[in-house]
Amino acid sequence: MNTEDSRREPAEHARFAAYLAELEQVGEADETALVGRVLGDPDRVMAEAAVVRHLDRRAAQLWPEPAWEEWAAAVTRVVTGRPFLVRRLEEWSLFRAIALRLPWRPEDLLASSDWLQLKAATGAGRPDALGVLDVLDVLAEGGRTKRIRNTARASRARRIEG
Structure with a gap:
């Protein structure tokens, strides 16, 4: 490999950046079609990384x-067969249920990823988002990692004091 080749950006990096730019600007009517097109990329890992960033945003x-309901249903149809993306959407749905004080089950939260548990334990950056102390109690006692348990305890203490 010559030095010019070693300085070139790998093709998948350029596609990743292009996909992120497209996904950031896509209109609602074209969103699911674009997500499907991105997921058709031959580099499955890169494509899913771009799509998960979009889904999170x-x-x-x-x-x-x-x-939310209509969007989540439409996107779920497009990401079917992609376990990581399906799970991320399910976890966003659980987060939504918790934050909006809709019915949710503690066992679902405890079975969720570190990503969701930490997001719930920190209150997701919105002081009013997770006002339910039950969530923090569940995570303070049964969160997957020490960091999650400690974060939940600290959040619970702040909410009780405040």
């Missing part, structure tokens, strides 16, 4: 809104 915008 869109879910963070939409979870408190009524539009």
Whole structure:
């Protein structure tokens, strides 16, 4: 390999950046088609990484809104067969249920990923998002990692004091 080749950005890096830019600007009507196109990329890992970033960004915008249900259902149809992406959408749905004080089950939270447990333990950056102390109690006692348990305990202490 010559020095010019070693300085070139790998093709999948360029596609990843292009996909992120497209996904950030896509309109609602074209979103699921674009997600499907990205997932058709031959580099499955890179494609899923781009899509999960998009899902996280869109879910963070939409979870408190009524539009969430329709969006989540449409995106779920596109990511079927991609276990990581399906699980991330399921976890966003659980986060939404917790944050909006809809019914949820502690065993689902305890079976969730570190990502969701930590997100719930920190209150997701919104002081009012997880006002239910039950969530923090569940994670303080049964969170998967010491970091999650300690974060939940600290969040619980702040909410009790405040």
